[in-house]
Amino acid sequence: DGGITQSPKYLFRKEGQNVTLSCEQNLNHDAMYWYRQDPGQGLRLIYYSQIVNDFQKGDIAEGYSVSREKKESFPLTVTSAQKNPTAFYLCASSGGRVPYNEQFFGPGTRLTVL
């Protein structure tokens, strides 16, 4: 079955440590996205990539980094520079063909900083 996988589902890290969240898709989608979800704030875009080896900052990119070396993969690194990293992180992808560019989401990773 085609879809998006994120791992791990739950992640704990100590303050000052970098951590990488995995996102893989087998939908052959060109575009991929990372969102952060906090209670009562909806989804906020961290980074997105429309094509391999290219990505753009979203609304809250500070303290995060990404890479897009393969079409299927878009890992997100939460660095120690991110001041409040505890949140639910969602990865999404889309075919990128406007105007029907609906996004498909993974199950999410819940990151907790101890």
Add this chain to the structure above:
Amino acid sequence: GNSVTQMEGPVTLSEEAFLTINCTYTATGYPSLFWYVQYPGEGLQLLLKATKADDKGSNKGFEATYRKETTSFHLEKGSVQVSDSAVYFCALSDNRDDKIIFGKGTRLHILP
């Protein structure tokens, strides 16, 4: 800039009640509109969409009509079930890039 405003929750209803979740938008041109649903602990799933004025999206008993004159895309269901308890997000794409703008979400509780 583009934006989506949806009614704040939580919304609490009894089973079989009629549901309306209001959504209005601000956008240039002719955006595509979406409703997504998020069940506890999961990612978002597309519930329905509409890509032009007067289109009606529908799925699983939910409906929403793209009203350009009122810049609205209200979500409705005639008879809700306990299993409909979730967070619902209204969203738009202005169709000029690959980004979608999401509302803040409305939490829905259905009581048996």
